[in-house]
Amino acid sequence: MSYSNATDFTNPSTFILLGIPGLEAAHVWISIPFSAIYAIVILGNFTILFIVKTEPSLHEPMYYFLCMLAVTDLLLTTSTLPKMLSIFWVNSREISFSACLTQLYFVQCFSAIESGILAAMALDRYVAICHPLRHSIILTHAVVAKIGLAVVLRSGIESLPFPFLLRQWSYCRTNIISHSFCAHMAVVKLACGDTRISSSYGLFVLFCVLGLDAIFIAISYMQILRAIFSLPTKDARFKTFWTCGSHLCAIVIFYIPTVFSSFVYRFGQNFPLHVHVLIGNMYLLLPPMLNPIIYGVKTKQVRGRLLWLITQKQSNVFS
Template identity: 75%
Template sequence: MSDSNSTDFSNPSTFILLGIPGLEATHIWISIPFCAMYAIAVLGNFTILFIVKREPSLHGPMFYFLCMLAVTDLVMSTSTLPKMLSIFWLNSREISFSACLTQMYFIHCFSEMESGILVAMAFDRYMAICNPLRYSMILTNSVVSKIGLAVVLRNGILALPYPFLARQWPYCRTNIIPHSYCVHIAVVKLACGDIRISSYYGLYDLLSVIGMDVFFITVSYTLILRAIFRLPTKNARLKTFGTCISHLCAISALYIPDFFSSFTQRFGQNVPLHLRVLIATVYLLVPPVLHPIIYGLRTKQIRGRLLQLFTHKET
C-alpha cells in the first residue's frame, strides 16, 4: 500500500480512505453497529420488496413508491458499507480513482433520489386525502412509472457533474482522503487548483434539489392539513392524519440526519474531524435502516402480511 502523502501526481491511480480519522484503534468496535445496521437495512428493504411483489392487494401507487424507496435505500447503503467494512475489518484502505468517482456519483445520485421519491409519496398522500374520487384515475400505473422515471433522470443527470468536475482537477498534494467513503467535498479538497466551481455546484445542487423537494412536500402537507381540519369529527381527522404518519417519519429519517451532516460539514469547523465523519457516515445508514421499520410497523397491509407469513410458517 502506497501511503505517501507528498507525491507529485496529477491523476492518482488510487486514493487512501482513512475510515474514521483519529478512531483507527476502535474501528473493529465501530464496525459492529454499522454491520448490524447494514444487515437490518438489507433484510428490511428486501422484505418490503418481497411482500409487495407477493401480495396482489399491495399493487398500488403508494406501495410502488415504497418499492422505489426500498431499491434506492439498498443501492445507497451498498455503495458505501461493504468498502467501509473492509476498511474497518481488513485495513483495506485503497480505492481506485475510477471506483472513488463511481462511488461519489452513486452517493449523490441515490441520496437525492430518495428525496424525490418522498415528494412523489407526498403527492400520493395529497391525492388520497384531497382528491380521493380521482385518485385511481390520476395515479395510474403509467403515471407512477413516469414519475419514477422523472425522479431517476433528474437525479441521475444532476449528479453527473460531481465526478466529472472531480476528475478534471490536478491532485498534487496527497491521495489520502480523511473520510470513510468518497464524498465529493472531501475528494476535491485534495486538489491543487481552484475548486470553487465544484463547491458552488455542490451548494447549488443542495439548495435546488433538496430545497425544491422540501418546498413541494410543505405545499402538499399544507393542503393535506387544510383538508383534514375540514373533516367533521375528531376521529375522522385522527384516522386520516394517521395515514400520513409513516410518510412523515420517513421524511424525518432522511432530512434530519441530512441537515446535521450538511451543517457540520460546511459550518462545523470547530467540530472534531472524527465526529464530522461519523455523522456523515451514520447519515447514509439511517434512512435505509429506518424506512422499512417505519413502514413495516405503521402500514397495516404490510404488517398483516408479515404476521401472516410468520404464522403460516409456524403452522
Template identity: 75%
Template sequence: MSDSSTTNFTNPSTFILLGIPGLEASHVWISIPFCTMYIIAILGNFTILFIVRRECSLHEPMYYFLCMLAVTDMVLSTSIVPKMLSIFWTKTREINFNACLTQMFFLHCSSAMESGIFIAMALDRYVAICHPLRHSTILTNPVVAKIGLAVLLRGAMLALPCPLLARQWPYCRTNIIPEPYCSHIAVVKLACADIRVSSYYGLFVLFCVLGLDGIFIALSYTQILRAIFKLPTKDARLKTFGTCGSHICAILAFYVPGLFISLANRFGQNMPLHFQVLISNLYRLMPPMLNPIIYGVRTKQIHNRLLRLFAQKGT
C-alpha cells in the first residue's frame, strides 16, 4: 500500500480512502452514529414512500415531490455510507478508480437533484398559496412527471463532467484521499496538473446549486409571504404559513451547512483537516436523516397516517 502512494503513476488502478485523518483510533466509535443516521435515513425515507403510495389522498404534487426527495436521499446516503462503514469496521480502504468516479457521480448528482427538488417543492407551495384555484390545473400529473424528469436530467448533466474531468488528469504524486468517499474536489487535488478547469467547474456547480437555486427559492417565498400577509386573519396566516414550515426547515438543513462546507473546502486552509472531513460527512448524512423526520412530524397528513398505521399494527 505504501508503494502505491509513493510510486509515480499516470492513472492509479485504486485510490486509498483514509476515512477521517487523525481520528483513525476512533473510527469504530465514529461509525456508531454514522450507521445509526444511515439506518434512520433508509427507514424514514422508505416509510414516506410507503405511506404516500398506500394513501390515495396523498397522491398530490407536494407528496410526489416528497417521494422524489426520499428516493434521492436514499441514493445519496447509500452512495457513500456502505464504503465509509467498511473503512471504519474492516479497514478496507482501497477503492477502484472507476468505482471512485462512479461514487463521485452519484454523490454530486444526488446533491444537485435534491436542490432541484426543493425548487419544485417551492414552486408547488407558490402555486398552492398564490393561485390556489388553479393549483390542480397547473400542476397536473404530466407536469409533475416532466418536472421530475427535468430535475433528474439537470442533476446528471451537472454531475457528469466531474468524473469526466477527474479521469483526464494524471495522478503522479499520491493516490491517498484524506476522506472516506470520493468527492470531486478531493480527487482532483491529487492530480499533478493544472486543475483550474475542474476547480472553476466546481465553483460553477456550487453557484448553480446553492446560488441560483437559492435565489429562485427565496423569490418564491417572497411571493408566498406577500400572499400570506394579505390574508384577513391571524389564524389564516398561521395556518397557511404552517403548510410551508416543513419545507423551510428542510431547505435550511440542506443549504446553510452546504454553503459552509463548500467555502471551508476551498478557503479553510487553517481549519484542522479532521474537523473539515467530520463536518463534511455529517452534512452529507444529516439531510437524508432529517428530511423524513421533518416531514413526518410537521406535515399533518403524513403524521396522521403514520399514527394510524402504528395504531392498526398495535391492534
C-alpha cells in the first residue's frame, strides 16, 4: 500500500506507523535506549516474579499484587515495543488494520489493569496499616484472587468499545499514523465524519475508570495518613509511612504521564508532534521499567532476597 495522504477507503488493509515523526534520521540511535528499556523490563519483572515465587515469606497479598503488576507490565510492553523496535531497526512500518486495533485494545486494557492493581495495592496498604490485626483475615488468598479477577474483567470489558468504535468509521484521509504504536487518539484523528463518540468514550474511561481508581487511592491514603499521625513517635510514623514508599512512587510514575499524555493528545495542539509521540511512549515504557527497580530498592524483603541470590551466585562462581 502506498504511503499516500489521499487514499479512499472505508477500512484500510494496513496502516503505516511513522515511528517518531521528525526524528526518522535518528531512529537507529533512538532504538538503543528503547532496547535497553525492554531488556530492563524483562529482566526486572521476571526477577520480581522469581523472587516472590521462591521466597515463602513473600507469599502475602502485597507481593501477589506486585506479581500481577509485573505480569501486566510485561504484557503492556510486549504489546507495543517489539513493533516499535522493528520500525527503528528495519523501517518495518506497516501494520494490518486488525492488528492495529488489537494492539490498541491491549494498550487500553493493560493500562486499565495496571490502574486497578495500583488501587488494589492501596487497599492492601490501608488494611495493613489501619487494621493490622485483621489483615490476614480480610485479605485472604481467595479475596486477593477475586480482586485480581475483577480488575482483569473490568479492564477487558471497558476496553472492548475502543476497537469496535474505530472499526465503524471511514478512513478517507490517510492511512498514516503519526506515532510509533496504534494509540487511540492517533487513530481517531485519521477517521472521517463525527468521531466525538470515540473521543468522548476515551475521556469517560480516563475519568470514570482511572479517575475512580485514583479517587479510591486518595481516600485510602487519607485514612493511612490519619493512622500514621496517630502513632506516638516520629520514628514509628516514618517507618510506617516508608512501607508505602514503593507504592506511592509507582502511582506517580503511572498516573502523571498517563493523564498528561491523554490531555496533550486532545488539547495540546501547540506541542511539536515528536513531543506528543515521545510522551505517549514514556507513559507506556517508564512504569514497566521503573516498577521493579522501585520495589527492588525500597522493599526490604525483595531487596534482601535479591542480594541473597546475587551473593549465592557469586559464591558458586568462585567456589
